[in-house]
Amino acid sequence: MGILEVKNVGKRFGGLQALGNVNLSVAENSVHAIIGPNGAGKSTLLNCFVGKLIPDTGSVMFDGQSVLGRKPFEINQMGISRVFQTPEIFGDLSVMENMMIPCFAKRDGAFEMNALSSVSSQRDIHEKAEQMLVDMNMADKRHMNAASLSRGDKRRLEIGMCLSQDPRLLLLDEPTAGMARADTNNTIDLLKQIKEERDITIAIIEHDMHVVFSLAERITVLAQGTPLVEDTPDNIKGHPKVREAYLGETAAA
Amino acid sequence: MFGLNQKDKSTLIVVAALTLLAPFILNPFPEGSALAQFNAGYPDLMQRFVIFGIFAIGFNILFGLTGYLSFGHAAFLGVGSYSAVWMFKLVGMNVLPAITLSVIVAGLFALLIGFVSLRRSGIYFSILTLAFAQMSFNLAYSVLTPITNGETGLQLTLNDPRVLGQSATADGSIPVTNLLPGLEMRSTYVLDAGPWLFQFNLGYYLCALLLLVAFYVSIRIFRSPFGMMLRAVKSNQQRMNYTGLNTRPYTLAAFVISGMYAGLAGGLMASMDPLAGAERMQWTASGEVVLMTILGGAGTLIGPVLGAGFIKYFENIFSKINDNVLHGWFAILPDGIEDFLVFVVHPFIGKGWHLTLGILFMLVVIYLPGGLVEGGQRIGKYFKRGSDDAQSNDASTKPAE
Incomplete structure (x- = not known):
């Protein structure tokens, strides 16, 4: 039983099935990455965790309690903090x-x-x-x-x-998007340090494979709104389905 | 002292000095001199300065801190005035219960309007508050005539019950507002200092005292965690929500507090002159407090007070200048030039003072977006830099010696 349990989550925007039947379990005190090509539904999924979107079907449980129908500030008070793609600060x-x-x-x-x-x-x-x-x-x-x-x-x-x-769960939405290489590496080091020093679960959405493979303990690959595979980074790297759907040249290189 | 830091303490002392010494400061020119028309040290005018100062201080707590621009704050001022006048009619002529009721009623009214209007932000919030204020104005003007006495305005009469006072004085006239029996709001002590006349009015000093209390509370709010949250609302609501903070009660609390300030101002207005009219609620009155706050410097402590004083001074002084006064000023010039100058200046004075105000407002907004306070800061910096230069010159010349 993970700290974040996602069961059969589906979300439709008009004619577009953004998420179809997503099942996901984030283990406590792990670093779990969700990757996938553009439009795979990564951000939609994340928005379902924090109360920005309510999925049409399924359930999202944090530490045994449903987050669905709660407002973002209530979900934060439950122990989920979110870092945005573009830094949201005062x-x-x-x-x-x-x-x-x-x-x-x-x-x-x-x-x-x-x-x-x-x-x-x-x-x-x-x-x-x-x-x-x-x-x-x-x-x-x-x-x-x-x-x-x-x-x-x-x-x-x-x-x-x-x-x-x-927070018990830290959600990161492409934390290194638009960063120079040096800043990206600094952020990776910072997150590694956080992981070492704290009892914290980190769920991360990321485009940059360098970041994902430096940090993640588990990786879920999302494609067209459904999870393709979930495994350790080493297995993901060699997975034929993933290569086909997403990694392609990155893995070959 | 009072839980303020050094800087805020000096600001409070400056405001206290300005308001308490206003009868001197605003009457710098001797009676009968050509410049006496620029004097503003008259009780009714000084009362208006501080009452609108209170109104603007309260408005600034909402607009300056949270960035929510209300275009309907005059409604709370009007409600405060009506409440106070009803107290004078039903209970008695003491101003303290009247002012208390004004603040409470305005606060409740603000709670209602704020609860609905704050469902939206930005321009939609402004429009909602404007709509509510115009509705209130129309209610007061026509529908609720039994309560507001419609377009005539609510006035005291000899038939009012005044259960804790008297319906009429011994000589058959309407009693006047007082602080304690015998301490009338209108009582004024005139200090005759040679050609100068200084007027000390009890009503003014009550208003001034309440302004200082209101200003002190506003400083405390600015420096409190609550005030910091309000600034955070203005800065980034998204981050607020994702930091576990519920923005609605924060904005609603700010809205109600500023509504209560407006109610206090309205109650004081009625206490100085016991009548209340619907025009106090009109949108132009709401716009005026927006102008005052922006002109003085929104989000600064002292800005709204300066803005209120500035606008009320110009309204009263510029509108009093007429063509005869202008002819007097330009009398030394040849006739043709004199007439031409009077012709040019004419649209900007008397009834045209709004034109002058508009131009000043544009100049301030374009060149001093931070309002009069920014102007003051720039002047301060200029002098500071001047003295720094002098010091560095000293330093550089010393080794040569």
């Missing part, structure tokens, strides 16, 4: 404030009317955010406006914001 706020907000959300829940207490008096939040900035190697940028960070730093900040909530 651009108008400072890096430190960006890091403090998830700490508040973790401590106080979805809404807290603390209009007359002052941010600067919240010592525990400051300590936690500061520690997270140090972990992310961004402590020197704490006063910068988040919008002025480089793409790679924005990604680090977003991952740090998600981790500061101590």
